[in-house]
Amino acid sequence: MAVDPIQTLPPPRSATDFFSDPLDSHPLWFQPDLFLSPNFDSDSYISELRTFVPFDTLRSELQAHLTSLNHELIDLINRDYADFVNLSTKLVDVDSAVVRMRAPLLELREKIEGFRGSVESSLVALKNGLEQRSEAAVTREVLELLLDTFHVVSKVEKLIKELPSVPADWSNGDVNSTEKNAASNGSIENGTNVRETQSMLLERIASEMNRLKFYIAHAQNLPFIQNMEKRIQGASLLLDASLGHCFVDGLEHRDENAIYNCLRAYAAIDNTSSAEEIFRMTIVAPLIQKIIPHGPSGGVVGASGDGLENDYQEIKKCIEKDCKFLLEISSAENSGLHVFDFLANSILKEVLSAIKKGKSGAFSPGRPTEFLINYKSSLDFLGHLEGYCPSRSAVTKFRAEAIYIEFMKQWNVGVYFSLRFQEIAGALDSALATTSLVPVHNSPSGNGSSQDLTLKQSVTLLESLRSCWREDFLILSCSDKFLRLTLQLLSRFSNWLSSGLAARKTGNTGSNSRYEWAASAVPNDFLYSSVANANHSRNMYTYYPWSCSSETDTLHQIIHDINCLATEVCGDYLEHVLQLLSSCSTDVLDLVKQSILQGGKSLNDLTPLAINAITDALVDEAVKGLKDVKAIATTFRMTNKPIPSRHSLYVSGLLSPLKKDFLDMEKHNPYLTRETIKELRYGAATEITGRYYDMVVEIVSVARKTESSLQRLKKGAQRRAGVSADVSDPSVSDTDKLCMQYFLDIQEYGRNLSTLGVDAKEIPAYRSLWQCVAPQDRQNVIDL
Known part of the structure; x- marks a missing residue:
């Protein structure tokens, strides 16, 4: 009877399907042919693939391959279905055929087992013979070794x-x-x-x-x-x-x-x-x-x-x-x-x-x-010994010897540096711990040397910096430590000076003993050089009431010393250090150069602070004369003074601290450059003018408000008395007189600024002051 074919799954896609991959396509790492290899091992196969293929991907690929095999098996069965059905009917008398084949197979097995037994017995005998031979060889070798030993001992004795x-x-x-x-x-x-x-x-x-x-x-x-x-x-x-x-x-x-x-x-x-x-x-x-x-x-x-x-x-x-x-x-x-x-x-x-x-x-x-002398002599001696080494490898071997290492350990350069550190840093700390600036009476040489410095603190800093790299101080193996000490000295001096100037400006010098040097110098003390005082007669003190005593140094000298120190550090001093370290690599030299230049920059950054301190001192001294500005307003308000025709007396002394002769570099102060003096004059003049403007604007504003109130009251009284209020008062008001007086004063003030080399028109506060008090017809043009 007919048997229905096996129900098959949908056939795989055609190989000509250009819109999707066929079912039998596989990635490059998946090779189904390996499954047919007689040496195929699933564990090793998976262990090899797991290094670059995830388990999920491998499982899905194997399932897809299994599905493909099932389809192929079904296709084969359907293709030869009749033979597949008749397969069982063709197996006739299978048991008798098996019995006929068993007898010769058993006979062959007996022969093979007998042959295997004889081979194993021969193999055992051969192994025993090889072991005996090996033992005999070892024994012979030992015997020969003993004989050779005996012969050698006898030969040596002979x-x-x-x-x-x-x-x-x-x-x-x-x-x-x-x-x-x-x-x-x-x-x-x-x-x-x-x-x-x-x-x-x-x-x-x-x-x-x-x-x-x-x-x-x-x-x-x-x-x-x-x-x-x-x-x-x-x-x-x-x-x-x-x-x-x-x-x-x-x-x-x-x-x-x-x-x-x-x-x-x-x-x-x-x-x-x-x-x-x-x-x-x-x-x-x-x-x-x-x-x-x-x-x-x-x-x-x-x-x-x-x-x-x-x-x-x-x-x-x-x-x-x-x-x-x-x-x-x-x-x-x-x-x-x-x-x-x-x-x-x-x-x-x-x-x-x-x-x-x-x-x-x-x-x-x-x-x-x-x-240090002994240490350098010892290094020279070791170098002399190395001169007897025939090659570099011999020098390396010599330096690796235990006695060489022990010899170098005797020289405790760490303790030596600590002592030098205390000596160098201690000298600077002692100099900076003084309660006042200590001048040194040197004549400036103009070459940036220590002879140009005017303060003991500055001289001590430069000497300390040079000591770090002096031949009788420096150990090249500790050059990194001496470089760090150099930078610490620069930082210590910069912090001391900047902190003192900042504390003096804020008025906190009394709370810290480190800033007593800034507190001990009153504003007048910063306005004249002690060296200049030493070069002039005692009559100079009576001519300049704001000059300092010969024991007190000035910020002029501080600026001069800062410039000299920065020039020296970034110039000859840096070249000297780089020359000493010339054996180092280029990268190391660049780092050393950058670090020292940064230290020099920290000194240059102090110059604006010192200039501001001088400016503040000059301004504080100058603005004391502004007290007469208010007195002028009181005078015009309480008396019936005529219209002013000349400037007030206080104007002549207002810029006395900035007189040209006082800041003339050639005559009195060789420590400030022309550019610095010009900057000081302009900064001080700008600040003084600003305060002058603030005071005048306030006085004029109050006067005008007062006058306006009085006029309103007067008009009200006239209306109540039946007097016409349209009649204008032909007399000049006190406010106008006051403004005229201030106008004459600022004109003279502007002329005094010109004698100092400062153009009053360039000062914004002066222009504002001019517009505040100048008559209407003269406000747009500043005419001195």
Whole structure:
């Protein structure tokens, strides 16, 4: 009977569907062919994809692939549906076929198992044979090693006995003095050849001892080696003693061949420290003892002072004369003796020991001047030693030696800088802690040097700044600290000056003792230079009542000092610092330059504050004359004065603090530039005029309001009395007289400004004042 085909799902999209992807399209990372590989492993496949494909994406892709496979399976079944249905009907007598095939398969399995058993037994026998062979090889190797060790020990003992002219008691470290002196004096025939032959033999013994150490390192736990340990130690001690005496003999006679062979022997047995110590005790120590004498207990023997500069000069000569030959031998190219460091472990070690015992005070930073001299001499000495290094790598190795590091640790430059910091910063703090400005009587040289400065505080600052980079103060390794101190000094001075000027302006100087110098200077004290006073007669004080005493400095000098300091810091001082640090990188030099220029800018920023202080002092002194302005209004109001025809007397003294002769740079004050004086005059004149205007405007405004009220009252009284109010009063009012007087005054005031070099028309307050009091026909044109 017919069977209905399997109900299929909608077929996949056609491959010609250009508006959507077919169902069997997959991303590049998804390869279905890998599923058919016999070595396919799902876990490894997923672990590889999880690094760049999310699990959700992988799951959806696998589900889409499964759907595609189901569609394909259904298509295959539908295509061969008849064969699929008849498949079960074609399977006839399957059980009998299985029975027929089972017998040969069982027979084949038995044969395979028998063959496998024979192979496994052969494999076990082969492994046992290989293990026995390996054990035999190891045993043979150990036996050969023991035999070689025995032969080497015997050979070493035999070679030691063959050493020429070597007494038997060398093994105990003692040498018969008669035989040694005979050998040393050359009484033995061909003594040089004997030393050279002896050194060559010792080098050979050392090479054999090196082999022996290698054998012992590989068989040190064996009983045979342990039984030979005494013989080996005896041979080693005898070799060390013989090699030491031969090396000493070669050093005393400067036998280069013998020394070279001995050094190669020491290098072969890896005992470089013994050679370095022998050289130190035999050659270096007696030389240093003569230069820096000291007793065995560390006491000073005949030492004078703790200076090291002369001692280093003598040591350099001794090294050149008595040590250079060995340094040249050990540093010869392709000599194999680079493992020795006689510079550090022999020469520098002995020098350090002698200084500690004989001149321990040389390392003390408690005396900064002597400490710095010794420190720089020591650095020069180390540089001299580095000159014997044949290459840069040798210099690096020399600086990495423990004795070099220990030598540098003796110089506590941190404590030295702390003492210098207290000395330099303390001097400036003491100068700034005074309750008044202290002048120094110098004649300005005009070159920006310390001779130009006029205040002790400024001179102390410049000296402190220069001390930071003086040769007898500076340590280049602490240059960063000295640069920071330089900037701190500039900041300290700037804060002291700016805070004092600000406190003086606000009137808070009495609340802080640091600003007493600003409080002690009354406004009049800022108007004349003490140096100028010293150069003029005492009659000057009677001519200028606002001048200060010779003990009080002025803000004129402060401005001058600020300009000198800023010029010096940003000029020669900066160049000097950059020259000292010329070995630094360009980036470092740029940062140093920017920081110092910023410090100079902080000084320049103080100039406007000082100018404002001078201006305030001048204005405060000048406006005292404005009290007569109000008196004029009272006079016109209380008396029937005629129309004024000349200016008031107070106008002549109003600008007295700004008289040209007073601020004339050539005559009285060489510390202010023409530009500064001009700025001071204009600023003070502007401020005085502004106050003058405020006072006059207020008086005139009150007068006009009063006059207007009186006129209204008068008109009311006339109306009540039946008198016509249209009749105008032909007389000039008091307000008009007052304005006329003020007009004459400001005309004279403007002329006085002109004599000072200040154009009154350029002052806005003066123009407003003119318009306030000038007659109607003259308000638009200022005519002095």
